[in-house]
Amino acid sequence: MTTVLLVDDQALVRTGFRLVIESEPDLEVVGEASDGAVALDQVRALAPDVVLMDVRMPGVDGIEATRRIAAEHPSSRVLVLTTFDVDEYAFAALRSGASGFLVKSAEPAELVEAIRVVASGSSVVAPRLVRRMLDLFAAHLPTASADAREGGLDPRLRVLTPRELDVLRCLAGGSSNAEIAERLVLSLTTVKTHVGNVLAKLGLRDRVQAVIAAYECGLVGADRRPGR
Known part of the structure; x- marks a missing residue:
């Protein structure tokens, strides 16, 4: 079973992700957070396999939260959600230690597959796309x-x-x-x-x-x- 922590400042978005993720027999949502500070507390307490992280949040944003998680809890891998496929937020997230990023408009099947790939230790972003971002x-x-x-x-x-x-x-x-x-x-x-x-x-x-x-x-x- 792969455990997932949902981090997004919009409750409706978190609910949608939960419904998609928990429809899969091998995935389980173990917690939710509305900002980066709460996410860090949740990671410490729950040690999720994957953190599904929004980047634009009040307080501690997703970039800083990702940096801290990567440094302090490397076993919890971060999959960042962005609005566009190549933007400064995705770039900053990868430099901060995220294992990949996914656009919020992705299909449910893409989200599920991305979580599984990140949990396995691989990355969810083509190296050529990273080069373009850089x-x-x-x-x-x-x-x-x-x-x-x-x-x-x-x-x-x-x-x-x-x-x-x-x-x-x-x-x-x-x-x-x-x-x-x-x-x-x-x-x-x-x-x-x-x-x-x-x-x-x-x-x-x-x-x-x-x-x-x-x-x-x-x-x-x-x-x-x-x-x-």
């Missing part, structure tokens, strides 16, 4: 380090082998494991091993976080796309 909001990213500007390597990436760096560049380009295997002339098993090593060494939870890390470290960027 390009759109590149001005919000930290300035690349001096090493990166001079063609060197950000200190955070020095734990990676040259091949793992190649794999990270491919991940940042939105490539699937199969595409990485073809591009780098590696077996699929080897690629999976490299991807796992990249995530473990950099302390990342999923491929989406890997894309963001590659941008933040200056490995790729709006003007340094993978493959150029």
